[in-house]
Amino acid sequence: MPHFIDRRENPKDKSLGNRQRFLRRARARLREVVDESIKKRGITDLDKGEVVTIPTRDVREPRLRSAREGGRRDYVLPGNKEFEKGDQLPKPPGGGAGEGGREASDGGEGEDAFEFALTREEFLDLFFEDLELPDLVKTDLRDVTTTKYRRAGISPVGTPTNLNLLRTMRNSYGRRLALGRPKTSTIAALEAEITRARADGAADDDETLAALLAELDLLERRRRWVPYIDPIDLRFNTFEAKPEPNTQAVMFCLMDVSGSMGEREKDLAKRFFMLLHLFLARRYERTDLVFIRHTHEAREVDEDTFFHSRESGGTVVSTVLREMRDIVADRYPSSSWNIYAAQASDGENFTGDSGRCAALLHEALMPLCQYFAYVEILDAREMEIFRDTSQGAELWRHYLGVAERWSNFAMKRVSSPAEIYPVFRELFHTAGGERAEAALRRMPS
Amino acid sequence: MTAHRRKPLFEGAEWDFATMERTYEAIQRVALDDLGLDVYPNQIEIISSEQMLDAYASHGMPLMYRHWSFGKHFAREAELYRRGRTGLAYEIVINSNPCISYNMEGNTMALQALVMAHAAFGHNHFFKNNYLFRQWTDAEAILEYLDFARTYIAEAEERHGVVEVEAVLDAAHALMDQGVFRYRRPPRLSMAARDAKRLAREDYEARTFNDLWRTVPGAIAEDPDARAEELRRRKAQLDLPQENLLYFLEKHSPVLHTWQREILRIVRTIAQYFYPQKQTKVMNEGCATFVHHYIMNALYDDGLLTEGAMLEALHNHSNVVFQGEFDDGRGGGLNPYALGFAMMRDIRRICEAPDDEDRTWFPDIAGHGDWRGVLKDAWANYRDESFIQQFLSPRLIREFKLFTLSDAAEDPHYTVQAIHDERGYRDVRRRLAEMYDLSRIEPDIQVADVDLLGDRELQLRHTMRDGIPLAAEDRERVLAHLKTLWGYDVRLDSTDGAEATPRESATTRATTSDE
CATH class of the missing domain: 1.10.287 (Helix Hairpins)
Incomplete structure (x- = not known):
């Protein structure tokens, strides 16, 4: 009498432990892939997995085995058609014709690379790793919260x-x-x-x-x-809709694109924008993105142009703030939109313009915004010089005044991805309920 | 076809457990009463495709310790499967008592029947009866042992950290092929005895450990005679030369901790367990294929299978035993299923209806009549290499149109050495048998010497066969692993046959200064 056992209901993911060990092993390569992928992806596109190609050399399992070439060897092969004993066949260029059917099966190591898919969670983990987010925040961002109707009695x-x-x-x-x-x-x-x-x-x-x-x-x-x-x-x-306390948000991405902003600076800025967007997408059912770039004049553009096309000109920061003010007035009344802004710049500004910026923020923008985050992207050398945050160029000094007065204004100098997160500390800082509350002060009732 | 056909066991593709049991019993009747097979009790488990991938990734074993390489194999197989590049096996079977076979839930009923005949009877009989498995593996204890291994390694990870354990496992896996006894049978231990021994070992080491001994200066180093004597004694004690590198490191490495030695032991035990399977691929698959083919036909003749089910079974059977030709772009090697099945069918033919050629070549079995007995004897007492050497007939060589090709590195040509004709049969047969001789395929590497009183360099000797060197890149990596296990320099010399002097170009050292 046989013993039949139905194992189909056994817990899945038996190999999860092995997978985690494998991902840890391949970490260096995976980080590269994620970095490349972030460059290619749109800001809103962060939230999915990725197919990864890993060169087998990186995760090789070496064994002491015979080389495929050299020495003298015999093969027995099937399907002789016209050969006679003593026939000589030219070797194909590159060698390795008849393999005798054994070497090909050396643990399937024949290929140069193999592909597999990273899940969304694994991808985000790797993305976060760079940004050095605290664990609590990571869980929070990864969790997809959805509105659910619940029974609420009779x-x-x-x-x-x-x-x-x-x-x-x-x-x-x-x-x-x-x-x-x-x-x-x-x-x-x-x-x-x-x-x-x-x-x-x-x-x-x-x-x-x-x-x-x-x-x-x-x-x-x-x-x-x-x-x-x-x-x-x-x-x-x-039924009662679990009060998901949000409706819609708009996120303004403001960036200086004058010549001094190179690839590295733009890449950092992009991560900065991505992180804010990830946060917003979790909190709000609908998140609009507005991209405004500026040199000595500001213009609203699409995402691709924003990151990839270059423009020359001077640098007048107030133009971008003015443009944002106009767009808010025009399309995003603060009574029905939560307004977030993220500004990235290398800190240079046309002399005398910074005062105008501060004034614009004080009077027009800060009263409307949930949060305004400013990052000044420097290289490592500049970072050394400006270690003291109270020192800086004209724009930085004026923004310091803004930060003093408005608690929802955050500013930071960054030179590497790990320094981005603290900009958002306020945003992520408070515990669950309070945060929602803080973020939603302006939610229309 | 008999006049009064019986009612078929099942119709259509769907399967359920009642039908499976009914079919199993019909298959069992043929297997035991007609073929006279001798099997372990069967335990048949139904699993999903994901679980099948899981099993694939860890050597097909239901229990395995955790290691990244299994995760890698899983990721790779899953991706290939997801894209439809490969199908999954219909079954996996484990050499254990009871004999566990995994059947995929997606199989049709006809396929389930085929798989049961193939695995639960074909492989099962082979595992239980072949001398290699009987002598070298312990079907009773393997599952228990794997359970022990898994727990032990999980505990080690907890105590010493995942990274530490992984380093030992990586190194041990790299030496897995050199972690078996090829000629000496390892003692068989029951689980309890093994545990008791392990505990005693650890206990003894803990009790006798005295750090002071390390500080005692080497008094013997003064007298040259005593020194030589000591050296000779130590060498004998080390049991050199030694082919089982993992065993040697486990016993004699100067730097490993007890738990690290235990991990080496686990890896080499598993390597030893799989060693017979590597030596009997053609026979094992041939036996299972022959058995399922016979059983399915017998069931059909009894009217127990519908035409549709039989057609499906035949279709799958012929996929399994498909043999391409060397130049048709499918890899060109021999399919072990095809070769094994053809040889076993041929043995039956020689027993039942021999011709003159068979009588010359196989006087012992030609016209023997009892083909069942002859096959069972072959299954029990041969491995691939000796089986081919003994039973490959000229007729099969003609059927497969086998020829041998020699490839010398210094020649610009391949040379055809023998083909399927009167002059070539023996040559083809001998060379084919050699292709399945593991001691020829796998490089011969042994521990030659250790200068324990000097710099403690571990000296390995690779005896090259036909001038074939080791794959260079892998050799460097494995030597680095070896060095972590040995703790001191490691040196690997390749010698050509009896030649004693190492070929300078092939000498590799993994030394401390490299890193």
């Missing part, structure tokens, strides 16, 4: 589709019992009795018949007073 009002039949009928039955609604069978019996009395020839004025008729009349009236189902019996299932 209510006497509702739409017919949500009618709770059981509760309604129970109420109806209790009421009918309490108020003594005559049963259909009682009335039928009475009617039968009347018919029989009539058939027996009883006249309408016959006493018994009259009594019967009177009783029937009473019962029928009573049936009308006590209907089978009364509006007060009705009960409906109610």
Whole structure:
């Protein structure tokens, strides 16, 4: 008697531990892939997996084995057609024609590279790794929260589709019992009795018949007073949308694209924007992106142009703020949008313009914004010089004034990805409830 | 076809457990009563495709310790499967008692029947009866042992860290092919005895450890005679030369901790367990294929299979035993299923209807009549190399149109040495047998010497066969692993046959200064 066992229901992911060990092993290569992929992807596109190609050399399992070339070897092969003993065949260039069927199966190491898919979580983990996010924040960003309707008990009002039949009928039955609604069978019996009395020839004025008729009349009236189902019996299932406290947000990406912003600077800026977007996409059902770049004049562009095309010109930062102000007034009334802004620049500005920037922020933008994050992208040498945050170029000094007055203004100098996260510290800092609250102060009620 | 056909066991493609059991019993009747097979009790497990991939990744074993290489194989297989580049095996079978076979849930009923006949009876009989498996593996204890290995390594990871354990496992895996005894049978231990021994070993080492000994100056180094004597004694004690590198390192490495030695032991135990399977690929698959072919035909003749089911089984059977030709772009090698199946069918033919050629070549079995007995004897007492040497007939050589090609590195040409004709049969047969001789395929590497009193350099000797060197890049990597296990310099000399002096070009050292 065989022993059949159904293993299909066994817990899945038995090999998860092995996979984690494998990913750790291939980390260096995976990091490269993620970095490349971030350059290619759009800001909104961060949230999915990636197919990775790993060169087998990176994750090789070496064994002491015979080389494929050199020495003298014999093969036995099937399918001889015209060869005779002693025939000589030219070797194909590159060697390795007849493999005797064994070397090809050396653990399947024949290929140069193999592909596999990273899941979304694994991809984000690697992305976060660079940014050095605290763990709590990581979990928070990875978790996809969705709006769900939940049962919220029974209510006497509702739409017919949500009618709770059981509760309604129970109420109806209790009421009918309490108020003594005559049963259909009682009335039928009475009617039968009347018919029989009539058939027996009883006249309408016959006493018994009259009594019967009177009783029937009473019962029928009573049936009308006590209907089978009364509006007060009705009960409906109610559902409540778990109050997902958000509607929509708009994120402004502001960037200086003058000649001094090179590839490295733009790449850093992109990570900065991506992180903010990831946060917003979690919190809001809908997130709009507006890209404004500027030299000595500002212009709204699409994402591709934003990151990839170059422009020459001077640097007047206030233009970009003014452009943002106009767009907000035009398209994103702060009564129905949560407004976030992220600005990246190398800190240079046209002399005398920085005061105008601060004024614009104070008067026009900060009252409207949930959060305004500014990063100044420097190289390592500049980082050394400006270690003291109270020192800086004109723009930095003016922005310091803004930061003093507005708690929702954050600024930071960065020269590597790991330094980006602290800019958002305020945003991620508070615990769950408070954060939602803080972020949603402006949510229309 | 018999006049009164019986009712078929099943119709259509769907399977359920009742049908499986009914079919299993019919198959068992043929396997035991007709073929007279001798099998372990069967345990048949139904698994999903993901679980099949899982099993693939870890040597097909249901329990395995954790290691990144299994994750790598899983990721690779899963991706190939997802893209439809490869199908999955219909089954995996494990040499254990009871004999566990995994059947895929996606198989049709006809396929399930085929798979049961193939694995639960064909492979099962082979595992239970072949001398290599009987002598070298312990079907009773393997699952228990794997469980022990898994727990032990998980605990080691907890105690010493994943990275530390991984370093030892990586190094041990690199030496897995050199971690088997090829000629000496390892003692068979019951699980309990093994555990007791391990504990005793650890206990003894813990009790006798005294760090002071390290500080005692070497008094013997003064007298040259005593020194030579000591050297000779130590060498004998080390049991040199030694072919099992993992065993040697486990016993004699000066730097390993007890838990690291235990991991080496685990890896080499598993390597030893799989060693017979590597030596009997043609026979094992041939046996299983022959058995399923016979059983399916017997069931069909009894009217127990519908035409449709039989057609499907035949279709799958012929896919399995497909043999391409050397130049048709499919790799060109011999398919072990095809070769094994053809040889076993040929043995039956020689027993039942021999011709003159067979009588000359196989006087012992030609016209023997009892082909079942002859096959069972072959299954029990041969491995691939000796089986081919003994039973490959001229007729099969003609059928496969086999020829041998020699490839010398210094020649601009391949030379055809023998073809399927009167002059070539023996040569083809001998060379084919050699192709399945593991001691020829795998490089011969042994521990030659250790200068324990000097710099403790570990000296390995690779005896080249036909001037074939080791794959260079891998050799460097493996030597680096070896060095972490040995703790001191490691030197690998390649010598050509009996030639004693190492070929300078092939000498490799993994020395401390390299790193």
